[in-house]
Amino acid sequence: MPEPLLEVRNLSVAYLTETADVRAVDRVSFTVAPGEFLGIVGESGCGKSTLLFGVAQLLSPPGEVVGGDVIFRGEDMVRLGPDDLRHMRWRDFSIVMQSAMNALNPMKSIEAQFKDTLEAHGTLSHEEIQQRSAEVLEMVGIDPIHLGSYPHQLSGGMRQRAMIAMALLFTPQLVMMDEPTSALDVVAQRSLMTKVKDLQQSLGFAIIFVTHDMSVVSRYSDHVMVMYAGQIAEAARTESIFTRPLHPYTRGLMSAFPSVTGPRRELVGIPGAPPDLARPPTGCRFNPRCPDVMPECLTQDPELYVVGDAEVRCLLYAKQTKKAM
Amino acid sequence: MAVTDIAAAAQPDALEVSVRSRRLLRAILRNRKATVGALILLLMVFVAAFPGLIANHPPQAPLYRANAGPSSSHLLGTTQLGQDVFSQLVWGTRLTLIVTLVVSAIATLISMIIGVTAAYLGGVTDRTLTVVTDVFLIIPVLPLLILLSAYLSPSVTSLIIVLTVTSWAFQARQLRSQGLSLRNRDFLVAARVRGERPMYIILVEIVPTMTSLLVASFLALAVFEVGFAASLQFLGLGNSSELMWGTMLYNAQQAAALESGNALWALAPGAAVALMGAGFALVNFAFDEIGNPALRPVRRRRRARTAA
Amino acid sequence: MGADGNSDRTVADEPLIRTVDLTRHFGLGGLFAKKQVLHAVDDFNLTIHENEIVALVGESGSGKSTVARMLARVYPPTRGEIYYRGRLLNKLRSRKDLLWYRGEVAMVFQDPFSALNPVFRVSHGVTRNLALHRPDVRRDQRRREAERVFESVGLNAKMLRRFPYEMSGGERQRVGFAQALAVRPKLILADEPVSMLDVSIRAGVLNMMSNLRDQEGVSILYITHDLASARYVADRVLVMYAGHLVEEGPTETILGDPKHPYTQLLLSAVAESRQDAESISGDTGEPPKVINPSEGCRFRWRCPYAIEKCSQVTPRPTPIGSRQVACHVAVAQAEANSAAVPTAPITNT
Numbered sequence: 001m002p003e004p005l006l007e008v009r010n011l012s013v014a015y016l017t018e019t020a021d022v023r024a025v026d027r028v029s030f031t032v033a034p035g036e037f038l039g040i041v042g043e044s045g046c047g048k049s050t051l052l053f054g055v056a057q058l059l060s061p062p063g064e065v066v067g068g069d070v071i072f073r074g075e076d077m078v079r080l081g082p083d084d085l086r087h088m089r090w091r092d093f094s095i096v097m098q099s100a101m102n103a104l105n106p107m108k109s110i111e112a113q114f115k116d117t118l119e120a121h122g123t124l125s126h127e128e129i130q131q132r133s134a135e136v137l138e139m140v141g142i143d144p145i146h147l148g149s150y151p152h153q154l155s156g157g158m159r160q161r162a163m164i165a166m167a168l169l170f171t172p173q174l175v176m177m178d179e180p181t182s183a184l185d186v187v188a189q190r191s192l193m194t195k196v197k198d199l200q201q202s203l204g205f206a207i208i209f210v211t212h213d214m215s216v217v218s219r220y221s222d223h224v225m226v227m228y229a230g231q232i233a234e235a236a237r238t239e240s241i242f243t244r245p246l247h248p249y250t251r252g253l254m255s256a257f258p259s260v261t262g263p264r265r266e267l268v269g270i271p272g273a274p275p276d277l278a279r280p281p282t283g284c285r286f287n288p289r290c291p292d293v294m295p296e297c298l299t300q301d302p303e304l305y306v307v308g309d310a311e312v313r314c315l316l317y318a319k320q321t322k323k324a325m
Numbered sequence: 326m327a328v329t330d331i332a333a334a335a336q337p338d339a340l341e342v343s344v345r346s347r348r349l350l351r352a353i354l355r356n357r358k359a360t361v362g363a364l365i366l367l368l369m370v371f372v373a374a375f376p377g378l379i380a381n382h383p384p385q386a387p388l389y390r391a392n393a394g395p396s397s398s399h400l401l402g403t404t405q406l407g408q409d410v411f412s413q414l415v416w417g418t419r420l421t422l423i424v425t426l427v428v429s430a431i432a433t434l435i436s437m438i439i440g441v442t443a444a445y446l447g448g449v450t451d452r453t454l455t456v457v458t459d460v461f462l463i464i465p466v467l468p469l470l471i472l473l474s475a476y477l478s479p480s481v482t483s484l485i486i487v488l489t490v491t492s493w494a495f496q497a498r499q500l501r502s503q504g505l506s507l508r509n510r511d512f513l514v515a516a517r518v519r520g521e522r523p524m525y526i527i528l529v530e531i532v533p534t535m536t537s538l539l540v541a542s543f544l545a546l547a548v549f550e551v552g553f554a555a556s557l558q559f560l561g562l563g564n565s566s567e568l569m570w571g572t573m574l575y576n577a578q579q580a581a582a583l584e585s586g587n588a589l590w591a592l593a594p595g596a597a598v599a600l601m602g603a604g605f606a607l608v609n610f611a612f613d614e615i616g617n618p619a620l621r622p623v624r625r626r627r628r629a630r631t632a633a
Numbered sequence: 634m635g636a637d638g639n640s641d642r643t644v645a646d647e648p649l650i651r652t653v654d655l656t657r658h659f660g661l662g663g664l665f666a667k668k669q670v671l672h673a674v675d676d677f678n679l680t681i682h683e684n685e686i687v688a689l690v691g692e693s694g695s696g697k698s699t700v701a702r703m704l705a706r707v708y709p710p711t712r713g714e715i716y717y718r719g720r721l722l723n724k725l726r727s728r729k730d731l732l733w734y735r736g737e738v739a740m741v742f743q744d745p746f747s748a749l750n751p752v753f754r755v756s757h758g759v760t761r762n763l764a765l766h767r768p769d770v771r772r773d774q775r776r777r778e779a780e781r782v783f784e785s786v787g788l789n790a791k792m793l794r795r796f797p798y799e800m801s802g803g804e805r806q807r808v809g810f811a812q813a814l815a816v817r818p819k820l821i822l823a824d825e826p827v828s829m830l831d832v833s834i835r836a837g838v839l840n841m842m843s844n845l846r847d848q849e850g851v852s853i854l855y856i857t858h859d860l861a862s863a864r865y866v867a868d869r870v871l872v873m874y875a876g877h878l879v880e881e882g883p884t885e886t887i888l889g890d891p892k893h894p895y896t897q898l899l900l901s902a903v904a905e906s907r908q909d910a911e912s913i914s915g916d917t918g919e920p921p922k923v924i925n926p927s928e929g930c931r932f933r934w935r936c937p938y939a940i941e942k943c944s945q946v947t948p949r950p951t952p953i954g955s956r957q958v959a960c961h962v963a964v965a966q967a968e969a970n971s972a973a974v975p976t977a978p979i980t981n982t
Contacts, residue, residue, distance in 0.1 A: 043832065264864070514707060
């Protein structure tokens with residue numbers, strides 16, 4: 001078994017405000033192997049973006065890590081000082097944000113921003129900077145002629161690709177992506193994802209891909225983690241999640257997608273809404289909306305149970321299986 | 326987006342009036358700036374409402390020894406005519422406060438209507454109103470005053486008129502910008518699509534969503550008006566026999582109070598003006614923070630790290 | 634077959650709403666720049682009948698929202714006509730006429746968070762609509778009617794007293810539909826009503842839309858970028874690209890056998906199969922901004938089948954069977970197939 005690249009153990013993140021303590025991420029554990037593509041899926045408010053920020057050590061007050069560890073290549077990132085973190089950032093792991101327009105500086109050309117990044121995290125000569133900048137743009141399918149362009153001059157899809165190029169400047173081992181395709185239309189999305197998968201296969205980096213749209217990630221990911229109300233609801237290999245979803249929430253999600261091809265069937269969806277994390281329900285957090293709810297679900301907090309090679313947080317599986325550690 | 330959403334989730338932007346005032350009260354008490362500012366203003370209101378309880382001498386009666394220094398019976402000394410300075414200050418609070426509030430309210434109202442109408446209707450209306458606003462902005466105040474004082478009898482009313490006419494334009498620009506940013510909000514398009522008339526949309530749909538901006542404008546204007554009113558009266562506009570802090574300054578100046586050693590008479594009204602201004606300003610700062618959670622100072626809470 | 638290609642309607646069936654060469658341009662650039670004209674919508678022909686859900690599918694920048702806003706009279710068309718129940722919209726000038734139209738055609742917006750005025754309770758829009766458009770409902774009956782409307786969209790009547798911030802995205806969107814229904818419209822223009830909702834909530838709203846057509850007799854123009862949901866609710870589908878209508882017809886026909894290369898591209902981008910669509914290399918998948926365009930098909934740069942004619946003549950929607958397609962290649966192919974005698978393969982024209 002190869003050493004995992006990233007190991008997250010019981011990570012909890014909370015927003016400590018004057019009026020409420022909101023636990024956005026509750027005891028989440030997972031590992032990422034080198035070169036693996038992990039999809040983290042969930043709807044709004046489930047904590048997936050917060051989880052990503054927590055792993056990347058990008059939380060700012062009032063959000064903070066209140067428990068657990070994040071071990072990246074053997075080092076505990078939560079306890080690292082800012083200098084060490086800066087050294088690791090971008091060289092060992094990088095992050096692609098949801099909206100390129102939020103992350104790119106509108107006043108600087110692409111070239112200038114690449115240069116800033118290269119200089120901030122490494123020492124390269126002027127020619128090396130030029131060369132690398134052109135290289136990464138070509139990698140993502142943008143003509144290097146656009147190095148001199150400003151973000152607003154590029155289309156949405158191109159901006160997103162530029163973000164990915166920027167994340168690959170130092171060829172890190174782990175690239176984290178927070179909904180990079182949600183602002184794009186379907187064709188551009190498909191095009192971008194294909195490119196991302198190509199790059200992953202040729203350069204060998206691992207990806208953590210956060211999204212609310214399971215279909216985007218289903219064709220490319222090795223593993224999928226479904227989050228609900230700050231907790232992992234189900235985690236398994238991609239095929240298992242899609243062919244044999246175990247958690248009632250995952251099953252509900254599957255039945256909520258209308259299909260373009262195939263037979264027409266009644267869409268059901270999941271009634272109700274995700275809980276207010278400041279006051280989550282007692283027992284299983286999904287119980288108000290669960291079609292298979294049992295009496296014990298209202299009082300007992302389910303653990304993460306192992307079923308085959310999957311993990312499920314659901315009391316339906318409590319009796320037969322052992323707890324995941 | 327979810328990151329800041331969760332933090333702001335406890336602070337919604339629209340509440341019932343009573344719930345809102347209760348929340349406001351709690352928020353004021355928790356914010357130090359707001360508490361101090363609110364206390365100052367409350368003090369002013371109290372003094373304005375019950376001057377007789379605080380001052381023990383009639384303010385205008387020249388009964389006492391002239392130019393006396395501070396003593397236990399005359400806390401701030403007396404004027405050149407033998408009037409009690411402290412009583413004058415106390416009794417002058419009422420009119421000063423009223424003028425400030427009235428001018429700020431009317432000016433804010435005018436600037437809001439003009440600003441939002443310009444933003445919403447756009448086109449020719451916008452251009453016309455913007456020109457009008459600009460004209461009022463660049464009119465030099467002093468020459469205008471001199472002109473107006475030739476026609477208006479010196480009185481509190483003319484003071485209010487002059488102040489309002491010269492102050493409304495400042496905020497109109499800002500309110501117009503705010504109006505522009507709100508223009509294409511879906512709920513306004515929805516109002517149009519259901520057939521509402523433009524003036525209805527402006528007054529009923531847009532303006533109420535701008536209440537926090539309006540209150541902030543009002544407070545900011547009030548800070549300015551306290552000093553502006555006093556300055557104008559100091560220069561001679563306004564009726565020097567009406568008792569206000571500005572007229573006190575005028576009278577002190579006319580009597581060369583500073584030079585003749587009666588500094589308190591000249592300084593006390595100035596200090597009072599500054600204090601009232603500070604009161605409004607402090608509440609304004611805090612109001613921003615109350616209304617917009619993102620501006621609050623983040624107090625980190627020291628928590629023990631849990632193992633799991 | 635009717636003149637507009639709808640084989641299952643008789644000529645006597647007056648459509649509810651119909652547009653002729655609907656066009657909307659926006660001027661760009663300031664005083665000193667060369668006059669730039671953004672062509673948001675060009676020569677768009679649309680028909681909607683009673684009791685039908687028509688999906689208008691396209692990506693951002695395709696012009697679909699602009700079409701909706703023109704139909705809702707948010708802004709006027711640059712050219713072209715809109716006929717509602719046979720009446721030309723431009724001719725409706727008086728307040729009475731305008732109000733009449735607004736009581737017939739209502740709109741639902743995409744963003745549940747900005748579509749409701751945050752300072753009022755959610756009953757506000759419904760009550761205003763009743764006041765403006767339902768003279769049959771007396772003042773004292775308005776409350777009850779508002780409750781009825783809320784219930785018809787699956788909301789509890791008690792929610793009338795809530796403020797928008799107290800409701801979830803899905804609930805707010807239902808309020809949007811309730812507001813629209815309060816006027817008893819014949820047509821609802823729904824501009825991406827589920828795009829900003831969580832996946833698990835969408836099903837409920839989509840099912841509600843189907844019910845509105847079946848039980849309340851309301852037609853819906855469902856604007857979306859999502860083919861799958863269009864298939865789920867719509868009777869007919871219109872596909873838009875860069876301001877033009879490229880394909881139109883019954884849902885299963887279009888989605889089962891798309892003739893326009895853009896429709897084919899869209900389908901392959903969302904299909905569940907593991908095969909990737911055939912596409913031009915370097916295609917980042919985005920529609921162009923149409924500024925001062927020339928003649929010719931606007932899809933030609935991304936089209937794997939483009940021929941010379943495509944850059945010279947703008948294709949117009951042409952009937953092929955029960956549908957219409959704006960594509961020279963597709964039309965030529967159809968003509969060749971329908972000829973009694975097998976002909977030689979298509980040559981460049």
